[in-house]
Amino acid sequence: MTSRLAALGLITAALLTSVGAAPASASTPTTLTTRQVCAQSLYVRATAAGVIIGTLYYGDNFAVDHYSPSRQWVYGHAYGNVHQDGWVQNGWFC
Structure with a gap:
């Protein structure tokens, strides 16, 4: 019985870690916005402000997941020719 409880505790901890136990902040939208x-x-x-991994051009789309604390x-x-997740500077959307 003790090993079952220990296993259950490990599973619970893993699930909380994987789904993010921290509450959502104001910088996290509730739905993705393109x-x-x-x-x-x-x-x-x-x-x-890190290494450049691609370039978007006028009219390309970006699906917003969340903002930095400073926004x-x-x-x-x-999307466009990049097709991967990354960071862009805010303020350049229509």
Whole structure:
């Protein structure tokens, strides 16, 4: 019985870790919002202000997942020719 309780505790801890036990903050939208890029070009980065992994162009779409605490950076999925998740500078959407 003790080993079953220990296993249940490990499973519970793993589930809480995988789904994020921390409460959602105001910087996390409740649904994904797809925004259109209005800049001539917009770099997609691996981390906020980090290494450039691609470039979005005017009219490309970006699915917003969440914002940085300062709201200067936006994390999500870059479409266009990038097709991967990353960070973009906020303020360049239509």
